[in-house]
Amino acid sequence: MQRTVEKIKHSDLKFGKKILLNTLLSCSIVIISSCATSKTNQSGNIILKEQGAFSAGGTIIKSEGTFDPLKPWNEQQGGQTRHGDHADVFYQIPVNKKHNSMVFLHGYGQSRRSWQTTADGREGFSDIFLKSGYGVYLVDQPGRGDAGQTTKPVQISASPDDQTWYTQFRIGLYPKFNEGVQFPKGEKYLDSFFRMMTPNTGNADEETIVNALSAVFDKSGDGILFTHSAGGAPGWKTAIKNDRVKAIVAIEPGGFTFPEGEVPQGNRGGKGVPLNEFLKLTEIPIVVYYGDYIPAEETNAASLNFWRNVLATAKQWAKIVNAHGGNATIVHLPEMGIKGNTHFIMSDLNNRQIANLIAKWLKEKGLDN
Amino acid sequence: MQRTVEKIKHSDLKFGKKILLNTLLSCSIVIISSCATSKTNQSGNIILKEQGAFSAGGTIIKSEGTFDPLKPWNEQQGGQTRHGDHADVFYQIPVNKKHNSMVFLHGYGQSRRSWQTTADGREGFSDIFLKSGYGVYLVDQPGRGDAGQTTKPVQISASPDDQTWYTQFRIGLYPKFNEGVQFPKGEKYLDSFFRMMTPNTGNADEETIVNALSAVFDKSGDGILFTHSAGGAPGWKTAIKNDRVKAIVAIEPGGFTFPEGEVPQGNRGGKGVPLNEFLKLTEIPIVVYYGDYIPAEETNAASLNFWRNVLATAKQWAKIVNAHGGNATIVHLPEMGIKGNTHFIMSDLNNRQIANLIAKWLKEKGLDN
Numbered sequence A, B: 001m002q003r004t005v006e007k008i009k010h011s012d013l014k015f016g017k018k019i020l021l022n023t024l025l026s027c028s029i030v031i032i033s034s035c036a037t038s039k040t041n042q043s044g045n046i047i048l049k050e051q052g053a054f055s056a057g058g059t060i061i062k063s064e065g066t067f068d069p070l071k072p073w074n075e076q077q078g079g080q081t082r083h084g085d086h087a088d089v090f091y092q093i094p095v096n097k098k099h100n101s102m103v104f105l106h107g108y109g110q111s112r113r114s115w116q117t118t119a120d121g122r123e124g125f126s127d128i129f130l131k132s133g134y135g136v137y138l139v140d141q142p143g144r145g146d147a148g149q150t151t152k153p154v155q156i157s158a159s160p161d162d163q164t165w166y167t168q169f170r171i172g173l174y175p176k177f178n179e180g181v182q183f184p185k186g187e188k189y190l191d192s193f194f195r196m197m198t199p200n201t202g203n204a205d206e207e208t209i210v211n212a213l214s215a216v217f218d219k220s221g222d223g224i225l226f227t228h229s230a231g232g233a234p235g236w237k238t239a240i241k242n243d244r245v246k247a248i249v250a251i252e253p254g255g256f257t258f259p260e261g262e263v264p265q266g267n268r269g270g271k272g273v274p275l276n277e278f279l280k281l282t283e284i285p286i287v288v289y290y291g292d293y294i295p296a297e298e299t300n301a302a303s304l305n306f307w308r309n310v311l312a313t314a315k316q317w318a319k320i321v322n323a324h325g326g327n328a329t330i331v332h333l334p335e336m337g338i339k340g341n342t343h344f345i346m347s348d349l350n351n352r353q354i355a356n357l358i359a360k361w362l363k364e365k366g367l368d369n
Helices: A013-037 A125-131 A162-168 A187-194 A206-220 A229-241 A275-282 A302-323 A351-364 B013-037 B125-131 B162-168 B187-194 B206-220 B229-241 B275-283 B302-323 B351-364
Strands: A003-006 A046-056 A059-063 A081-084 A087-094 A101-105 A136-140 A154-156 A223-228 A245-251 A285-290 A327-332 B003-006 B046-056 B059-063 B081-084 B087-094 B101-105 B136-140 B154-156 B223-228 B245-251 B285-290 B327-332
Touching: A046 A125, A046 A206, A046 B187, A081 B162, A081 B187, A087 A125, A087 A206, A101 A125, A101 A206, A101 A229, A125 A136, A125 A351, A136 A206, A162 A187, A162 A302, A162 B081, A187 B046, A187 B081, A206 A223, A206 A229, A223 A229, A229 A245, A229 A275, A245 A351, A285 A302, A285 A351, A302 A327, B046 B125, B046 B206, B087 B125, B087 B206, B101 B125, B101 B206, B101 B229, B125 B136, B125 B351, B136 B206, B162 B187, B162 B302, B206 B223, B206 B229, B223 B229, B229 B245, B229 B275, B245 B351, B285 B302, B285 B351, B302 B327
Parallel strands: A101 A136, A101 A223, A223 A245, A245 A285, A285 A327, B101 B136, B101 B223, B223 B245, B245 B285, B285 B327
Antiparallel strands: A003 B059, A046 A087, A046 B046, A059 A081, A059 B003, A087 A136, A154 B154, B046 B087, B059 B081, B087 B136
16 A cells, blocks of 8 residues: 655634634523523533542553662663553533532543534533533543553554544445434534544553543542443443442443353453343443444445444343343434434534433433432 | 563542642632632632634645445555644633633643643642633644644653653652652652653654644634743744744743754754744743752753753843843742742642742733733
8 A cells, every 4th residue: 555645734714713603602502401401500601610630540560770860861770660551531520510420431542532522613522511510520541642651562553544434433434424414514524523533552451441440430429431432341341340330321332241151242342241240230220322324234334234233232231231130221313213323422413412312311310410 | 671560559539539628728729819810700610601622733644545435444445544743722711711812832741731730639720820811722732642643653662761750850869859849749649740641642743743833823812822841842933933922931941942043052942943033032022930950050960960951041042032122031930039849830839829920920011911
């Protein structure tokens, strides 16, 4: 494969103005929609009691030898540590916050940006739920984004792969858009979407991610865990590990935690766990959302078959959770008449409609207090 | 060098509570200090009109060939793009915002976390200035943190080097703390400090960083550029490139932009620029801060000699700027009786005192409106 390199200047003042306009427009919508869920925010403003950042979890490696502080750049000397493999967390606590916090974990190749904004600069789930009174904790998992410091070296590739993700994320079969897709059309929105990707700076294993995410809940207190895509698998394990996870809202998880002996072929959530651990998942309400364009039958498009298998596994998993006394719901949005959603349900054009569905579900489960 | 690997669980509930306590304590301080600078925030709360995230600047590479959307994971196929080398920006706009925004660029091995918080969880500069009415734009530069997507492959090392940075950043000659150092003592604070480090995910050149930072100002509008350490050098070039940079507050910059023919030996800011470009730096007020423990004479500690040379270059640079009609001030804090500052002046224990100095300077220059 030959590669040609083009530098394109990426600054578009009109786009900046459009974002501002969209934000102003969405503010007036907020006034209406937030009235239903919270009394703390009638103005459309965000009123924070505090915000901040911290690291959670992580490991430390040490080199043998003695450190000479007079020659700190001497490459031969050891006696040093490296702190890495933690999560990086940005949190915001509104005034009159609800008891339950929300903790947000991104998917593969993504960072907390997944939850903060959208390709066209509208509000993401974190702002929407912050405005309705939840404390929000936005995670970059170990070896991703601002949690970049790891304890294992890694080679980062820079192969062009935007079109692979466009297709895998069900925006369309590139260069086509799926018919009726809830993704803003225009080169500048795709540009913004592609730039949300960010690579692994170390290959953190699932245990490392679970430990870090569990440490976030030690700091956030009782909370609702939101996961996206590849964040789903460590999400289930975090709920098993830490009682402070009071519910899970999973957006298109790719893999599931089954009890040992009941793991179906092709599940991407790893091998099963002992039944007593699995049963922890039956003690909390769980809702799982999948979007549109997932075919009922096998097709000639590899990405669509992938999601067809995942959705089938999800339904199988929910049956097992519920057979063990649990409370898991799989929502396949087109089946309830909500069409056009990609893999990024939380930032699609109808993300406010989806947020309202989730708010309703949280209220039904008594979690919105 | 042999390496031993130790996994240490990093979750300390007491630490979480201490952060909360510190935040509550600092809230009451805020009420007093913010009265002097703003009428918008008498409660200690942060009141935001909006917040969000966007990418700025960046490049696009393309592979030759044709993309087959039916087989998106086929590694042989080309016809793809990769969007990278942009800055990632998180911004917050308070109600009744001042005309000038603030744009914050981190230093080497750091991310926007440098400005958001401190090793012991107190408020960073971004919250302090947000509360006094500035819109704040927190940048992860191309190939760092959430702006991780780049267009060139890179190898990330994971060599233990915490002690090198501890020493280089003038916390002390490891394991000693400098006498009277304004750094919170305790293993948990060092742990937090070390975990703020995050590696390059690509080696963005200065032009790429300057282009991205200039694109941030296209979106922020008129603003004050804050730089730290290695962020200093691209900071000067950004002010030359973009008229929206109305002032620079540089915290311990490592290199300077001189006019061609006047570059002193050992300057880390690269070769000079044509005089007409340099003169742009004479059109805006500039203040540069250096902390403590920078020796007057050469010592046996390599890190201290490094900073001694940098401070000497800074003073020489300010003379040249001012000789050309500029308005640059070098503040060596110990010379005005402020002792104990490390390289991280903006997050040291006395960061509120430093923020007050900066607020006073901005007022004097007519920039706080």
